[in-house]
Amino acid sequence: MSLQFKDEITLWLKNLQHSICSQLEQEDGKSYFSTDAWDRSEGGGGVTRIIQDGNVFEKGGVAFSAVHGKTPDFLMNEKEHSVPGDKPNDSTFFATGVSIVIHPANPFVPIIHMNIRYFEMNNGVRWLGGGIDLTPHYINIDDASFFHHSIKKVCDEHHKDYYPKFKKWADDYFFINHRNETRGIGGIFFDRLTAKDDTDFLKLVDFWKSVGETFAPTYLQLVRKNKHTDFTKEHKNWQLLRRGRYVEFNLVYDKGTKFGLETNGRIESILMSLPQFASWQYNYQAKQNSLEEQTLQLLKKDINFLKF
């Protein structure tokens, strides 16, 4: 099924990118996504779409890529990628995906990240990865509950184990170890999902697609609810500090970013996740019982946001 499937999944991802950009533009009402198409000298390329200085979105990227070529050595060295009889020199790979990070202007609208990716090798190895997670500058418990319920619904339609398993994975993955805090309220994260036969793999693909499809309706509901909330200079200051943490996570821990930086990837597309403005303040201390302190208390692993 491989060649046909590659084409189908690539087309589906391109359409998803287009659809998400259109919906975000409509919501923004001012700025449009620019289109930056690029080629990879070793094979393939991508289209990075960027929105900046909008009414609602200060900076956001929706990136599509589909790259292929000789399998990098570090991937060949992984046990799960090598099958008996492989000749490393003949090994080729294909990888495609859509990645999104949106930094809104209003501190009461959350930052969001979504990524879905597909990888295959000519030896039959294939897998799916992805996730969606929310980083509110201020955690509103109703919004957090809505977000997790929405994600759980998508998961439950495919397998009852998905939400608890992938929710924990997100808590563990989106963790800023040196700050001992989560990046936000998490969501789901999964990597290297695979199945032996095509029927089961296509079931995984259905789940994976539904993660991509839930991005726009879920996020836009949170955007619409909060985009007109009044904010002060102090709220904006806190937003910039939280974006500083986002930068710390992405540059220090994020595997996709590290992979891109180490493999001479397309740097602007990799770092599109960074905000237009961010701030660091020495030893910031939130005031007692402030909204900021309430948020810090919720930046922990293993909080069940469904119970609220």
Add this chain to the structure above:
Amino acid sequence: MSLQFKDEITLWLKNLQHSICSQLEQEDGKSYFSTDAWDRSEGGGGVTRIIQDGNVFEKGGVAFSAVHGKTPDFLMNEKEHSVPGDKPNDSTFFATGVSIVIHPANPFVPIIHMNIRYFEMNNGVRWLGGGIDLTPHYINIDDASFFHHSIKKVCDEHHKDYYPKFKKWADDYFFINHRNETRGIGGIFFDRLTAKDDTDFLKLVDFWKSVGETFAPTYLQLVRKNKHTDFTKEHKNWQLLRRGRYVEFNLVYDKGTKFGLETNGRIESILMSLPQFASWQYNYQAKQNSLEEQTLQLLKKDINFLKF
């Protein structure tokens, strides 16, 4: 000489910190350094001094630390640290140093970094490390030349090989690989300088001290020359973008930062190097023949700034 030397060097570093902070405060004329003393549960501690929102200095840190305890395993595993017959469990270390990063308000005043550090183990291993490097938002060739001549003078007073050797080391170290550009115009960098006998080691100490002592007069000359230069919103925007690069270097490459993040160091002191405000803009392109483009053309390794 060890115990006596440790005490002497610690006192000398504390005095250096005090002297540098006083001189910077006097230059700033508005803000004063706050004092944040901290203890390390495994032994030792430090004093982090921070200036914020000054007339001249937007955010700066001058940190002193002196820590000791059981040698971490990863240091014991290094060949140069283990001597025959060592019992790892009995190994202890002592490390002290002063680290400085200053982010000025005016885009025409350069960012500066200086660090000197001393390390010893109870098996007799001891070394000195350090460096000073300049990151102008806009590279002024006269200032760059002045800076390198000043540093060369300090080096030449101790050994004619120091400047060329440590200048190259700085070019290689302060390099943002994923951007293919240097962090700034470099300076000098050296690590693990040691000598077999005390006389030679004390000569290294003399050089090392003179690096610390040259910080204030060298930097303040550049500050005084440029702090009243008029700037526009565009200059400020460029400054924020260059600070974004500074964040990238420190979080992705800087060994001291990585070491601190991975060893549960005092996070606020480690990340004091990050600016109050920074910015990222997708695929920024400098205009032809602009000051920004001229600066980008000089962010390369192996430029001889002495020749200007």
